[in-house]
Amino acid sequence: MRTTLFTRQSGRSASAMTGFMLAALMSPPGSATDYFDPAALELRGQVSAIDLSALEQPGGQIPGRYRTEIYLNSRYMAERILNFTLGERGLIPEITKEDLLSWGVRSQATPAFSAMSKGSLRQPIDRVLPDGQLSYDFAQRRLDISIPQAFMQQSVQGAVSPEEWDDGLPAAFVNYAYSGASSRSDARQGTVQNNYLNLRSGVNLGAWRLRNYSSWSDNGRSRQWNSINTYLQHDVKSLNAQFVAGDSYSPAGVFDSVAFRGVQLYSDDNMLPESRRGFAPVIRGIAQSNARVTIRQDGNIIYQAYVPPGPFAITDLYPVSSGGDLSVSIREADGTVRQFVQAFSAVPLMLREGQAKYALTAGKYRVVAADNAARYEPLFLQTTGSYGLTNASTLYGGIILSGDYMSSSLGSAKGLGYLGSVSIDGTWAHAQSGEIEKQGASFRFQYAKDFTASGTTFNLAGYRYSTSGYMDFNEANGYYNTPPLNASNDELIGSKQAQRVWTEWRNRHNKRSRAELNINQRLGDFGSLYLSAYQQQYWGISGRENTFNLGYSISHNAVSYTLNYMRSSSPWLSQQNNVFSLAVQIPFERFMPKSWLNVSASQTNSSGLMASAGIAGVALADNTLSYNIQQGYASRGTGGSGSATLDYKGSSGEYLAGYNVTRQTRQLNYGVMGGILVHPWGLTLSQPLGDTMALVRADKAANVKVENSTGVYTDSRGYAVVPYLSPYQRNIIKLDSGTLADDIDLTADTRRVVPGQGALVLADFPTAAGQKIMLTLNSEKTIPYGASATVTSGSQTSSGIVDDRHQVYLSGVPSRGTVKVVWQHDGCQADYVLPGDKPVIQLISLQCR
Incomplete structure (x- = not known):
């Protein structure tokens, strides 16, 4: 049943009719279909009304090209400008059969779809895919396509097609972190200055990534510049792998990680769907x-x-x-x-059934050291691999070959159902230096289990035993690179050289056994308990390295309590270290917004009792400023102390300042961290950069907040950097439209990007820069309701629909221009110049000729 609105015959205001129409449109849908007769708006002597059939459907719109986000069965597929044409049931988007196939529709889904020719779909979708539906939300610029699962290919959860992976923009960047301190002490004259600069720089070109990591330090007595590593990286999409040439590290797992200079090819789990990662x-x-x-x-x-x-x-x-x-x-x-x-x-090396991981490394062993002394850095080749044989069994192994060293490893990880999972492996090694020859074996056992009922998690329980002749690759090369000791162990224990002795003895005495244990226990409303323990023995020396850590935490009535005990000992330390600590955090918002009171105390056998109390919190919009004020006490040495720190996180970087004072010393410390990014549109300053990031471009939209990124706003040109993204996954970047200036509009406030590893991807937000105006059009011609009004300035177009009062709202229009109004086979135009003052919406009356 249709409801027809009859033609107006009286002089009553059209606003009453408009109000009735709006009320009708906003009424809940009933069993009848509402219908609006365009002829009802014809005035006496007027040409026939414009064709408004496209507006009869709920949410209807006139045909045209619209930027659209496309979803298939609620999954985001793509964003593009679609052309919408008028069909028998309303507007039909011009999507193609090829589009539907690429989005996962089976080629043989139905006979009608199989027989469908290439090109745009120009008929209702349910004629080729029964029960299929198209729904377009013009306010959100979103097209929802619903297709029964029976017609879809089976897909993996979280899968992102490699076709969506974006290699990003050509770019160059520097990520910097500077810290400095100026200290004065009563024990000595003058000021001691310390400075440190950390630089991570890179260049992106296509899918190639060039990276360098360098540092500079100045302690007042000496300055040192150190280039730590440089490498070139490129992903290999067909293999779900990464290729690296330069300075890097071999993967840990089968063998311990080693630094090298050479080439490497390794499988990258980030390129797998989320549901295929891990075990x-x-x-x-x-x-x-x-x-x-x-x-x-x-x-x-x-x-x-x-x-x-x-x-x-x-x-x-x-x-x-x-x-x-x-x-x-x-x-x-x-x-x-x-x-x-x-x-x-799952123990760390377990893989899913049928899944494989591998790494191939070839190059020169690299000693990471700040000095330029000659080092023993042999050439070597290392291969490792693992494969999920069954649902609960993984086989893994590897080989290292070098001129003076060779090693092979083989092991298996097994799921034991309710008993957890274990892995057992053995490694054989042979090392030779001149007449010195060593060979031996090492055996490792690991266990993991999550007891759901009791809330107990064994994250990792591991044990390794090595024979006296066994050396891993790091130990062998460390042995060659360590000069002979000039003093006995007994003479040096407890001296200032203890740290050097520790390092040298660790290199001279290979490992005998190592045990690790990590347990987490959830206690429900009574908090949680954690325990970690580590013990290591060496051949040729008595005693053990021991570390034991026990902690308990609970939150009650918004107050958090943490209790911790730590014990450590070593053959190279003169005494055992014991530390007890208690920390309490209390909300302080009753007195100061977004703040809390921190109280802590610790007791050690070397430093005695230390206690502190202070207030910390965040301030400013978006919580960009954090502060911490502390008063401390030590029973030995410094006595009373005080400190204050500020940390501001803005779009162009992070800035830190602090002041510490004790009975004997005063120290001012400061720092700045951030990024400098050069891209095709210029230079943009940013917060500290990650490896994978996005450049936000919203032309002329200054100081617009990027949501879910603390302190990130667009600069004066409309650019900003989102510093951290997940590679090979869909990332959502959203602008807060509430922070837009009055003379700027966005065509869309959300973008989805899928960056490759290390890429700088573009998140482009087209803007309409200009003023908002409400035009009243006067003309000798009768302008019908539904006529289209357009203002074009360069590549920017603003358009709207004329209402029954001959009014039209336009946004993003320039200060002067021409309004063109068209309907059926007629039209008119009017020139305008906006006044200098800029209210939010300007009301203007024009003569349209």
Whole structure:
């Protein structure tokens, strides 16, 4: 049923009719279809009304080209400018069969779709894909395409097509971190100055990444410049791998990581979908009908899918932790539910079934040292690999070959269900230096388990035993690079040279055994407990290195308490170190907004009792300023002390300043961190940069906040840098439209980017710079409701629809220009000049000729 609005015959105000129309449009939908007769707006003697059939549908709009975000089954697919044409049911976006295929529709989904020719879809989608729907939200500029799963290819959770990976813009950048301190002491005359500068610089060209890491230091007596590493990197998309040439590190896992100068090819987990990273078991079962499979961990649904009758295997699961019981339920079509539990835990080397990881490294062993002394840096080749054999079994191994050293390793990781998971491996090594020859073996055991019921997590329990002749590659080269000691161990223990002795003895005496344990215990409302312990023994020396750390934390009535005990000992230290500490954090917002009171105390056997109390908090918009004021006391040495620090995080960098005072010393410290980025549109200052980032471009939109990035605003030209992004994944960048100036509009406030590793990607936000005006158009011609009014300035176009009062709202218009009004086969235009004052919206009356 249609409701027809009859033609107006009286002189009553059109605003009453407009109000009625708005009320009708905002009314809840009923069983009838509302219909508006455009002829109802014809005045006496007027030409027939403009065709408004496109506006009859809810959310309707006139045909044209619109920037559009495209979603398929609620998943973001792409953003582009789409042309919308008028079809029998309203506007139809010009998407192609090729688009639908690239978004995952099966080529043989239906006979009609299979027979569909290439080119734009010019008919309702449900004619080729039954129950398919298109819905366009013009306010959000979002096209939602709904297609039944039966017509879709099976896809992996979190998968991002390599076609979406963006190599980014050509760019050069410097990431800097400077810190300095000026100190005075009663014990000596003058001021002691210390300065340190850390530089991480890079150049991007296509998919190539050139990186350098350097540092500079000045302690008042000497200055030193050190280039720590330089390398060139390029991703290898076909292999899901990274290629590196230059200074880098071999991957840890099978062998300990070593520094090298050479080339490396290694698999990159970041290039895999999130659901394929790390380890998760394959969930297998049998469905008797079209069933829903739901998987829960700790009571939370982490996976849900619909499967056809027959055996199924779920391979794209990503749990919320590295262990714990998984509850699997299968709900059949008749409502029958079957459940089972699959336990799993993962040690670091476990992989999913059928997944492989590898690394190939060739080059020269590199000694990372600040001096320029000659070093023994042999050539070597290292290969490592691992493969998920079954749902709960991984095989791994590797080889190192060098002129004076060779080593091979083989091991296996195994899931034991409710008992957790273990890995066991053995490594054999042979080292030779002149007439000195050593060979031996090392065996490693690791265990992991998450006891969900008790809240206990063994993150890693490990043990390694090595025979007296075994040396890993770092130990062997450290042995060659360590000069003979000129004093006995007993003479040097406790002296100022103890640290040097420690390092040299560690290099001279290879490891015998090593044990590690990490446990976390959740206690519900009673907080949490953690324990970590480490012990290492060396061949040729008595005693052990020991570190033990026990902590407890709880929060009650918004007050946080942390209690910690730490003990450490070593054969090279004259005494055992014991530290007890207690920290309490109390909200202070009743007296000062966004602030808290910190109280802490610690007791050590070497320094005695130390205590402090102070206030910390954040201030300014976006919490960009943080502060900390502390008063301290020490039972030995310094006695009373005080400190104050400020840290401001702005768009162009981070700035720090602090002042510390004790009974004997006074120190002023300061620092600045940030980035300098050169890109195709100029130079932009930023906060400290990560490796993968985005350049925001919103032309002429100054001081606009970038959401979810503290202190990041566009500069005077409309540029900003989002310093951290996740590579090979979809990242959302959003501008806060509420911070726009009155004379700037955005065509869209959200962008989605998929950067490659190390890329600088563009997040472009087209703007309409200009004023907002409400035009009243007077003309000898009768301008019908629905006529289109347009102002064009360069590449920027502002358009709107004329209402029944001959008024039109336009935004982003220049201070002078021409308004062109068109309808059917007629039109008019009017020149305008805006007055100097700039209210939010200017009201202007023009004669349209």
